[in-house]
Amino acid sequence: MWSLGRSEAHGADKLGLVSGALKRYACLMQLFHSAGSPYARIARMAVLELGLEGRVSFIETKLRDPASSLLPHNPVGRVPSLVLADGTTVTETTPILMVLDSLVAPEKRLLGDGADGWKRLAAYGRVLGMLDGIAVWNRELRRPEHERSPGVIALEETRAARIAAALQDDVAKGVYAAPDAGFLALLAVLGYCERRHRVWAWRDGLPGLASWFDRASDRPSFAATMPPVSGI
Numbered sequence: 001m002w003s004l005g006r007s008e009a010h011g012a013d014k015l016g017l018v019s020g021a022l023k024r025y026a027c028l029m030q031l032f033h034s035a036g037s038p039y040a041r042i043a044r045m046a047v048l049e050l051g052l053e054g055r056v057s058f059i060e061t062k063l064r065d066p067a068s069s070l071l072p073h074n075p076v077g078r079v080p081s082l083v084l085a086d087g088t089t090v091t092e093t094t095p096i097l098m099v100l101d102s103l104v105a106p107e108k109r110l111l112g113d114g115a116d117g118w119k120r121l122a123a124y125g126r127v128l129g130m131l132d133g134i135a136v137w138n139r140e141l142r143r144p145e146h147e148r149s150p151g152v153i154a155l156e157e158t159r160a161a162r163i164a165a166a167l168q169d170d171v172a173k174g175v176y177a178a179p180d181a182g183f184l185a186l187l188a189v190l191g192y193c194e195r196r197h198r199v200w201a202w203r204d205g206l207p208g209l210a211s212w213f214d215r216a217s218d219r220p221s222f223a224a225t226m227p228p229v230s231g232i
C-alpha cells in the first residue's frame with residue numbers, strides 16, 4: 001500500500017508525484033479472497049502469473065460472517081470477488097479471469113480466444129467441474145455428522161474419481177502442459193485435496209496425475225498462495 005510521510009508528500013507534491021501516485025492507487029483493483037478457497041486461489045495465481053500485482057491488491061476477508069468486509073461490495077458473499085477501480089464488483093472465478101486476461105497482451109491470456117477450437121477452455125471447464133463437485137463433497141463433510149448425506153458424498157466421490165482418471169489421460173496427452181487457466185485450476189484443485197480435503201486419497205492409482213502435480217507445484221504462484229491445512 002502507498003504511504004507517504006508529511007514532508008515526503010509535500011516535496012513529492014511539488015513535483016506532481018502525489019497526484020500521480022493517488023491516480024495509480026485509485027486504479028488499483030481489489031481481489032477479495034480467503035486463504036483456504038481454491039476458487040480464489042485460481043484468481044490469485046492468475047494475478048501473479050499475468051504480472052498484475054501492481055494493479056490488483058489482495059484483500060483477505062471472512063466468509064459467512066455478517067460483518068465480512070466483502071458484503072458491502074458483493075451480496076453473494078463468495079470469493080473470489082474482484083472490485084474494479086470504478087466500484088463494479090465482478091463475482092465468480094471465470095468472469096474474473098476474463099477481466100484479468102483483458103489487461104494483458106492476447107498471447108499471454110489464460111483462457112484463450114478460441115483459435116485452438118476452444119480446447120483450453122474445455123480443459124479449464126473440466127477442472128472447474130471437478131472442483132465444484134469436490135466443494136459439494138467437502139461442504140457435506142463440514143456439517144455435523146447427523147446432517148451429512150451419504151448419498152451426496154458417494155456421488156461426489158465417484159464423480160471426482162471419474163474426472164481425475166480422465167484428467168490423468170489428458171495430462172498424458174499433453175493437456176495442462178502450459179500455465180493457462182486449466183493448468184492453474186488443476187493445481188488449485190489438487191492443492192486443495194492435498195491440504196483441505198485430505199479424506200480423498202486422490203494419488204492412489206493415479207501416478208501420472210500425481211507426478212504432474214508434483215512437477216507443476218514448482219510454480220512460484222502456487223507457493224505464494226499456499227492454503228492452511230484443514231482437519232478434513
Ligand SMILES: N[C@@H](CCC(=O)N[C@@H](CS)C(=O)NCC(=O)O)C(=O)O
Pocket residue numbers: 036037038039040063064077078079080091092093094135
Ligand atoms: N462458483 C463460484 C464458487 C466460489 C465459492 O464457492 N467460493 C467459496 C469459497 S471456496 C465461498 O466464497 N463460500 C462462502 C459461502 O458459501 O458463503 C466461483 O466460481 O467463484
